[in-house]
Amino acid sequence: MNIYVFGLGHIGLPMAIWMALKGYNVTGIDIHRDQIETIREGTVAIQEHHEGKHIASIARDLLKTNKLRLQDTFHRMNDEPSIFVITVGIADRPDGTQDVSTVHKVVDTILPSLVDGDLLIFKTTMIPGTIDTIVIPKVQSLHKKIYVAYSPETISETAAFYELEHNERILSAMDEDSYVTAEKFLKSLTDSPIHRASTIKLAEMVKVVQNIDRDVNIAFINEVSEVALKLGIDIHELRQLVNTHPRVQLLEPGPGVGGYCLPNALKYLQLALDEEMRGEMQLMNTARELNNLRPIKIVHQVIKRLSEHGKGIKDAKIAVIGLAMKDYCADYRYSPALEIVQHLIREGAEVRAYDPLVPAYVIHQANSYEEAINRADCIIIAAKQENVGFDPVEISERMDKPAIVVDTRNALAPHPNIYLYKV
Amino acid sequence: MNIYVFGLGHIGLPMAIWMALKGYNVTGIDIHRDQIETIREGTVAIQEHHEGKHIASIARDLLKTNKLRLQDTFHRMNDEPSIFVITVGIADRPDGTQDVSTVHKVVDTILPSLVDGDLLIFKTTMIPGTIDTIVIPKVQSLHKKIYVAYSPETISETAAFYELEHNERILSAMDEDSYVTAEKFLKSLTDSPIHRASTIKLAEMVKVVQNIDRDVNIAFINEVSEVALKLGIDIHELRQLVNTHPRVQLLEPGPGVGGYCLPNALKYLQLALDEEMRGEMQLMNTARELNNLRPIKIVHQVIKRLSEHGKGIKDAKIAVIGLAMKDYCADYRYSPALEIVQHLIREGAEVRAYDPLVPAYVIHQANSYEEAINRADCIIIAAKQENVGFDPVEISERMDKPAIVVDTRNALAPHPNIYLYKV
Numbered sequence: 001m002n003i004y005v006f007g008l009g010h011i012g013l014p015m016a017i018w019m020a021l022k023g024y025n026v027t028g029i030d031i032h033r034d035q036i037e038t039i040r041e042g043t044v045a046i047q048e049h050h051e052g053k054h055i056a057s058i059a060r061d062l063l064k065t066n067k068l069r070l071q072d073t074f075h076r077m078n079d080e081p082s083i084f085v086i087t088v089g090i091a092d093r094p095d096g097t098q099d100v101s102t103v104h105k106v107v108d109t110i111l112p113s114l115v116d117g118d119l120l121i122f123k124t125t126m127i128p129g130t131i132d133t134i135v136i137p138k139v140q141s142l143h144k145k146i147y148v149a150y151s152p153e154t155i156s157e158t159a160a161f162y163e164l165e166h167n168e169r170i171l172s173a174m175d176e177d178s179y180v181t182a183e184k185f186l187k188s189l190t191d192s193p194i195h196r197a198s199t200i201k202l203a204e205m206v207k208v209v210q211n212i213d214r215d216v217n218i219a220f221i222n223e224v225s226e227v228a229l230k231l232g233i234d235i236h237e238l239r240q241l242v243n244t245h246p247r248v249q250l251l252e253p254g255p256g257v258g259g260y261c262l263p264n265a266l267k268y269l270q271l272a273l274d275e276e277m278r279g280e281m282q283l284m285n286t287a288r289e290l291n292n293l294r295p296i297k298i299v300h301q302v303i304k305r306l307s308e309h310g311k312g313i314k315d316a317k318i319a320v321i322g323l324a325m326k327d328y329c330a331d332y333r334y335s336p337a338l339e340i341v342q343h344l345i346r347e348g349a350e351v352r353a354y355d356p357l358v359p360a361y362v363i364h365q366a367n368s369y370e371e372a373i374n375r376a377d378c379i380i381i382a383a384k385q386e387n388v389g390f391d392p393v394e395i396s397e398r399m400d401k402p403a404i405v406v407d408t409r410n411a412l413a414p415h416p417n418i419y420l421y422k423v
Numbered sequence: 424m425n426i427y428v429f430g431l432g433h434i435g436l437p438m439a440i441w442m443a444l445k446g447y448n449v450t451g452i453d454i455h456r457d458q459i460e461t462i463r464e465g466t467v468a469i470q471e472h473h474e475g476k477h478i479a480s481i482a483r484d485l486l487k488t489n490k491l492r493l494q495d496t497f498h499r500m501n502d503e504p505s506i507f508v509i510t511v512g513i514a515d516r517p518d519g520t521q522d523v524s525t526v527h528k529v530v531d532t533i534l535p536s537l538v539d540g541d542l543l544i545f546k547t548t549m550i551p552g553t554i555d556t557i558v559i560p561k562v563q564s565l566h567k568k569i570y571v572a573y574s575p576e577t578i579s580e581t582a583a584f585y586e587l588e589h590n591e592r593i594l595s596a597m598d599e600d601s602y603v604t605a606e607k608f609l610k611s612l613t614d615s616p617i618h619r620a621s622t623i624k625l626a627e628m629v630k631v632v633q634n635i636d637r638d639v640n641i642a643f644i645n646e647v648s649e650v651a652l653k654l655g656i657d658i659h660e661l662r663q664l665v666n667t668h669p670r671v672q673l674l675e676p677g678p679g680v681g682g683y684c685l686p687n688a689l690k691y692l693q694l695a696l697d698e699e700m701r702g703e704m705q706l707m708n709t710a711r712e713l714n715n716l717r718p719i720k721i722v723h724q725v726i727k728r729l730s731e732h733g734k735g736i737k738d739a740k741i742a743v744i745g746l747a748m749k750d751y752c753a754d755y756r757y758s759p760a761l762e763i764v765q766h767l768i769r770e771g772a773e774v775r776a777y778d779p780l781v782p783a784y785v786i787h788q789a790n791s792y793e794e795a796i797n798r799a800d801c802i803i804i805a806a807k808q809e810n811v812g813f814d815p816v817e818i819s820e821r822m823d824k825p826a827i828v829v830d831t832r833n834a835l836a837p838h839p840n841i842y843l844y845k846v
Contacts, residue, residue, distance in 0.1 A: 128654060154668050154669070156670075163669070166669075167668075167669060168667040168668075168669075169667075170664055170667065193667070195663075195664055195667050197660070197664055198657075198660060199656075201654070201656070202656050202657075202660065202661060202664070203664070205651070205654065205656055205661060206661060206664045206665050209647055209661065209665050209673075210665050210668045210671050212647075213643065213665065213671045213673060214670065214671065216639070216640075216643050216706075217639075217640070219706050220636065220639050220706055220707070223704055223705070223706050223707060224632055224635075226700075226703065227692065227696065227700065227704065228628070230696060230697075230700050231551060231624070231628065231695060231696070233622075233624070233625050233628055234621075234625075237620070237621060237625065238625060238628060238629060238632065240618075241593050241618055241620055241625070241626070241629045242629050242632050242633050242636065244591040244592075244593065244616070244618050245577050245590075245591075245633045245636075246577070246586070246589075246590060246591075247579075247637065247672075247674075248633050248636045248637065249670075249672060250632075250636060251670075269650065272654060273650065273653060273654070274653075277649075277650065277653050280649065281646055281650065282646070282709055282713060283639075283642050283643055283646045283706070283709055283710055283713055284643070284646060286705055286706055286709045287706055289705075290705060290706055
């Protein structure tokens, strides 16, 4: 059976490959030609591994055997009933508002080619109500036997293949036939449990709440981290011990919340609600604001520590190591590290940024880790990456004294010549 | 070996009994004579069970064999090295401020009798720094070989015996000898893991953060519940599906946060911090405020639903069923249900409260569940209790029409004649 996967980003590409590895003939469609090009070339900037192989190399092998095909403009292969997996999500405009035209567009692209027996299965986070109000009316207007389902994806970037195989799945559908058809397809991929949501809107809400839960709990651990630093308590020892409680699972502290999913989740929920209710969501709103403020708080921490050692931020040499939105990842969308760099520049610091996986066109970078940390007054560790060492001896030798390190990732071991602040 | 357990409340009594069942000779001390009396009489108002037997009956059996002794004034049995387990916690004054004089008192009570080789082990939630600043100087002033340790208790009321046996334990001590001695004692009780905290202050912080984590996450799920109701989504179906995510574990929504532990935890943390830092804990402060407001929000929900059905709150007959601070529990300290009753009375409603485990002197109650719900305009379900049925047919027959039920415990099944609001 043919599968068409729409969107070949951090979710879509691993999914397309995974389905091809399961034996399906997969066509991946992405309107971004450069993304298609990097997949063909084997240089795609997505950090996923499966059975020891990098995703770029798996993709090339599948392309050679035609189990995976790529298109930048959608063409249907044949008229046999097929499966359309849609990982194209709601876009956000530069002003931070949401743009559902991407959903309209992808459905309008598929619609003219649909035949009886086709299944459309949507995977991305949606404003609760999107499938019911945008997708279903368009599909029903065809008066064909089309199946529509929603099964939100919960995989974590950098662990995509493992989690595609093992995560439990939520499924909801337009009608009973759609449910049965979609369930059969999901079961053919892996036998991890499938949980039925009674309505598509509920399933959309499930995914949004999962993301907001993590947003709130990251804000919480970061607040605990600030308190712990004040009390002279190691946040990581604290966290590890707190998590021995049977009903508590603190997340990791960090430099802020990046990536596409978590920062946008609250907006999706707000768009499903009226004005009055939006204002009443005090805890979620507070958590979001705090997460937005976290990068600048990290910068204030740096200014404070420099000042304690008689240094000003202006013209201080600050190395920001790790620019991706999370460890071992190439995704830099909404990365808090990039915000930290911007705030530092605004404060007059001389910033040397470095991340081997984030391209140079995104942000001016030092040529190497060593160049970034050489003679630095302060290092901010914002993300871990393979082969970026954080060796305390090397750091203490290369940095100007006193050597100040603000470590948001628990990456650096203590050293007598380093003032190490874990936040 | 003799064990003296100070405080025979919801934590101390199960612990004293558990230690006696493990073979120790246990003396339980509580300055509240009425508590001692109810334990002797077998009428103690604590809902715990072990191997099918109620705690009151286990206590009486142990009293008969002298494995458990009770004292309202502390007398040491002999001069052999003994273990002093202190479950007396920080008290709160009527104005909501904290009173550490209870900690001073219990230590001062024990101090004159201490001999070389005694172990003092503290179990309650403390303001981080309490043991270091209050307890240790007193003990050290004796110039004897006394061991001091802190191991915060994490057991959940109503599941005490199971959790005493199975929960992992945090342990920290004044010095290495104290640690070894306390660890040996804890290991003699059960083989669940023991995790060492590097300082006592850190261990105190662990317990406070565990409680605040739950406070924050209860505020979150209650906020999600309000949103879900607005969107016409069943909060319990939503929660169950959200919790299939590998990194998400939503707690249960409810009428508010009661009991002694969770509402006080944030105050303990604030007392360990300076004024400036207290104000900065925006997420924790917001969560606490929201949890404080939850009972009145439930009342506003009732007023709204009555109004939708053409009824006013004034003189409306409202049954509040379940008055304990949580399900199947006799503990009513800071119970949100009691606050709900007070708000309803203030609004002019005619309230019929009922809980078989909460004594009549706490609050005026109907004589039975049936009497409470008869001809009621609205029922608020605030806690579940054994033998309190929530049978939808009975409820719909006994209530005035339209029958409105605001269910904070997911206790009532839907019925065509009941307007059921799950919050």
